[in-house]
Amino acid sequence: MSQLRKDPFGPTWVVFSTEIGLETSDFSSVSRNSDSSILAPGNEIFLNKEIFALRPNNSKINQPNWTIRVIENPDSLLETKELKIYKKQMFSYASNSGYQEIIIEHPNPKMALEDMPLEHLVEVLKVYRDRIEKLSKKPGIRHIQLTRNVGKEAGSRYDHPHAQVLAVGVRNRWLSEEMTAAKSHYEKYHSCLFCDVLETELLAKERVISSNEHFIALSPYAAKTPFETWILPKRHDSNFSSIKSTSLKALASLLKDIIRAINGSLNHPPYNLMLHTLPIKDENRYHWHIELLPRLTKKSGFDWSSGFYVNPMPPEDATKILKEALALQGVGL
Ligand SMILES: [Zn+2]
Numbered sequence: 001m002s003q004l005r006k007d008p009f010g011p012t013w014v015v016f017s018t019e020i021g022l023e024t025s026d027f028s029s030v031s032r033n034s035d036s037s038i039l040a041p042g043n044e045i046f047l048n049k050e051i052f053a054l055r056p057n058n059s060k061i062n063q064p065n066w067t068i069r070v071i072e073n074p075d076s077l078l079e080t081k082e083l084k085i086y087k088k089q090m091f092s093y094a095s096n097s098g099y100q101e102i103i104i105e106h107p108n109p110k111m112a113l114e115d116m117p118l119e120h121l122v123e124v125l126k127v128y129r130d131r132i133e134k135l136s137k138k139p140g141i142r143h144i145q146l147t148r149n150v151g152k153e154a155g156s157r158y159d160h161p162h163a164q165v166l167a168v169g170v171r172n173r174w175l176s177e178e179m180t181a182a183k184s185h186y187e188k189y190h191s192c193l194f195c196d197v198l199e200t201e202l203l204a205k206e207r208v209i210s211s212n213e214h215f216i217a218l219s220p221y222a223a224k225t226p227f228e229t230w231i232l233p234k235r236h237d238s239n240f241s242s243i244k245s246t247s248l249k250a251l252a253s254l255l256k257d258i259i260r261a262i263n264g265s266l267n268h269p270p271y272n273l274m275l276h277t278l279p280i281k282d283e284n285r286y287h288w289h290i291e292l293l294p295r296l297t298k299k300s301g302f303d304w305s306s307g308f309y310v311n312p313m314p315p316e317d318a319t320k321i322l323k324e325a326l327a328l329q330g331v332g333l
Pocket of ligand 1: 192193194195196235236237286287
């Protein structure tokens with residue numbers, strides 16, 4: 001039975017249409033067969049210079065022997081110069097100002113995020129936090145985006161485990177929509193939209209996939225794509241860079257569990273992981289979170305023409321499937 005659901009975090013409507021069906025045989029899988037990678041140790045001289053690396057004291061910058069490394073994105077479209085916005089008659093344009101970095105998360109090209117030792121993943125998350133904090137402090141930065149693209153269908157250029165960070169002086173559409181919804185909710189109820197949705201979801205339980213002391217993983221009420229999964233901090237926090245080191249282990253653990261559950265249920269689909277956070281520390285109307293989007297369906301003509309998303313998988317069903325996969329891994333709610 002079809003149902004239209006309004007996204008509480010934006011102006012979008014999602015059409016849930018189980019009649020379309022979802023054939024797992026239609027999905028593609030991510031494979032990591034190659035040992036060679038331009039991002040691997042030994043290729044430092046072919047890449048942009050190192051911005052940061054975790055490496056032993058006796059090793060040298062731009063040389064191998066690192067465990068996590070940050071470089072300027074070789075495909076960067078932006079330049080580190082002051083942002084200038086111009087208006088000409090009816091049109092606006094801006095200089096290509098901003099920062100694009102790549103965080104190489106492990107020396108081994110075949111090491112998937114979910115297989116990294118927990119302590120290593122905690123260090124990766126610390127690098128995420130520190131790069132976001134550093135870039136937030138650059139003059140004029142209004143939007144910071146951290147993304148992991150896994151698999152070519154998810155837009156990844158490298159098989160090697162990595163994240164991309166983008167810092168620009170203009171706002172991003174998705175974040176702006178969420179901010180508008182959050183601000184309007186705050187003006188009406190004097191509370192955080194995300195915190196209120198979390199409270200409702202924890203009571204209802206039907207879309208909660210897993211949770212621990214600090215974080216919750218759920219299928220959003222108006223999931224735009226099948227198996228869309230969000231991970232949110234239980235305590236209100238608008239900025240990822242203010243996350244405490246003591247919470248990082250809980251986040252790393254939940255992230256590993258959820259990606260394993262998605263891989264176990266859907267045979268390693270390509271996916272995008274997007275961190276939605278604010279760069280400004282004093283804004284408290286927002287609530288940072290991670291959105292995981294497995295790439296299982298393509299946008300149809302109906303989606304483009306109507307402006308709706310069409311999702312053949314109700315989030316309650318996706319939750320059940322992912323919970324079963326977690327149970328197989330020995331992870332309870
Ligand atoms: Zn909140």
